[in-house]
Amino acid sequence: MAELHIIGQLLGASGFDGHSVFCKWGVHAGRSWELVEGSDGGQTQVDCPSGCGGMAVWSHPVDAHYVCRGLSGWPKLHVQIWAQDVHGRNELKGYGFCHVPTTPGMFELDCPTWLPEGSALERAAAFFIGGAPRLRTEEVVHSPGDRFRLQTAAGGVVHLRLGVVMKEFERHGVVTG
Amino acid sequence: MADAAPPSFFTVMATGQLESGDIPDCDTAYCKFEVVTGEDWQLLDGMETGITQVLNSAGPDRMLVWNFPLDVTYKSTNAFGWPQVVVSVYGVDAWGRDVVKGYGSMHLPTCPGRYELCVRLYRPRSASLLQTFLSWLTGMPAEFADPRFPAYGPGREVTRVVSSGSVNIQVNLLTKARTWTGHGDFWLF
Numbered sequence: 154m155a156e157l158h159i160i161g162q163l164l165g166a167s168g169f170d171g172h173s174v175f176c177k178w179g180v181h182a183g184r185s186w187e188l189v190e191g192s193d194g195g196q197t198q199v200d201c202p203s204g205c206g207g208m209a210v211w212s213h214p215v216d217a218h219y220v221c222r223g224l225s226g227w228p229k230l231h232v233q234i235w236a237q238d239v240h241g242r243n244e245l246k247g248y249g250f251c252h253v254p255t256t257p258g259m260f261e262l263d264c265p266t267w268l269p270e271g272s273a274l275e276r277a278a279a280f281f282i283g284g285a286p287r288l289r290t291e292e293v294v295h296s297p298g299d300r301f302r303l304q305t306a307a308g309g310v311v312h313l314r315l316g317v318v319m320k321e322f323e324r325h326g327v328v329t330g
Numbered sequence: 331m332a333d334a335a336p337p338s339f340f341t342v343m344a345t346g347q348l349e350s351g352d353i354p355d356c357d358t359a360y361c362k363f364e365v366v367t368g369e370d371w372q373l374l375d376g377m378e379t380g381i382t383q384v385l386n387s388a389g390p391d392r393m394l395v396w397n398f399p400l401d402v403t404y405k406s407t408n409a410f411g412w413p414q415v416v417v418s419v420y421g422v423d424a425w426g427r428d429v430v431k432g433y434g435s436m437h438l439p440t441c442p443g444r445y446e447l448c449v450r451l452y453r454p455r456s457a458s459l460l461q462t463f464l465s466w467l468t469g470m471p472a473e474f475a476d477p478r479f480p481a482y483g484p485g486r487e488v489t490r491v492v493s494s495g496s497v498n499i500q501v502n503l504l505t506k507a508r509t510w511t512g513h514g515d516f517w518l519f
Contacts, residue, residue: 210493316440
């Protein structure tokens with residue numbers, strides 16, 4: 154069995170207009186993948202950016218060790234960005250995902266995010282009551298399912314720095330570049 | 331493992347320096363660093379922890395230059411728990427007290443080469459209004475009880491921080507991978 158290590162950090166996010174933001178993240182892998190050590194999901198700290206060009210800093214460590222029996226379902230990382238206000242209320246600010254690179258090395262990744270907009274009535278309700286519309290099934294974020302008729306707006310960008318270490322892929326005839 | 335591969339280990343050597351810091355409203359500061367690794371990692375050579383000199387920044391660009399050497403060599407059988415550099419920057423106030431200016435962490439690169447890492451800093455916010463007021467009154471902001479906290483993932487959801495400033499670290503990384511039998515290179519970095 155080949156092994157894959159994903160080692161790196163959720164560095165932070167920019168483009169969320171100076172809100173205090175945090176991120177719920179997770180790694181989704183196919184059925185032939187098994188997590189041996191580390192965690193494949195979590196939640197970062199809440200950062201209130203000051204300076205740094207408005208970039209929120211999470212520096213959240215990611216260290217996951219997978220073994221795989223097949224290549225299908227290569228791990229992908231999905232994120233949800235939430236903003237927290239002074240009263241501790243959380244509001245969704247974006248969904249996004251990115252694939253873990255398939256070559257060993259160090260990678261600086263930018264993951265753009267998007268947010269469901271909802272109908273005019275829902276937007277009016279969100280304006281007065283608060284609480285942005287959310288997805289009922291969150292698999293839509295990382296699976297190539299049906300996104301037709303979903304109206305969305307662009308959100309900010311999540312910055313990642315991932316190192317990929319592969320073991321025994323070449324022994325099984327996988328060309329890793 | 332079901333696979334009867336020979337036990338393999340690899341060596342990671344990192345040399346470099348804690349080059350400088352860029353922290354707003356701070357001209358006297360020192361930096362503590364610590365390299366945090368997983369259980370399977372064994373230090374072969376070098377210092378895992380260190381404290382730089384107290385630096386008084388001068389000059390037009392107000393950079394805090396530490397130029398402090400970082401030199402560690404590790405041996406491991408498992409890439410899980412890859413070394414992380416955790417830095418904490420302390421300023422010195424008018425009464426000579428150490429005031430925390432920021433914490434930061436970053437994994438060493440997993441690939442050989444020369445890297446300029448920018449570690450962004452953050453510091454925790456007080457948990458309550460009373461503590462905020464007290465820390466303002468005494469001039470001592472909240473600190474993490476465990477200085478290794480930035481290297482750990484769990485338990486972060488209850489942490490609220492303010493981010494400001496950064497530390498620049500230069501790293502040259504070298505890896506050596508070989509199985510015990512020497513038949514092949516099974517680790518790809």
